[in-house]
Amino acid sequence: MSELINLRKARKQKQRADKDKESKANRTLHGQARAVRDSVRAATERHNRYLDGHLRETPPPGDLAKETQDKE
Secondary structure, three states, rough: OOOOHHHHHHHHHHHHHHHHHHHHHHHHHHHHHHHHHHHHHHHHHHHHHHHHHOOOOOOOOOHHHHHHHHHO
8 A cells, every 4th residue: 555645744845845955055155244255355356466466477468368268
């Protein structure tokens, strides 16, 4: 004999699972506070400026894009 299933409980369980899945996606998307995002962005910009300042020679505008396209 097959097992009896309470449809109301099964529906509510499915809704909970869907809600958990959606909340997990939202946590990954909106998981950081604005202050943390801003500090990470500022640190990344500082790091990029530091690296750009220590280049041996400054490439002409547009050459870097052409070099990456040629490599692919």
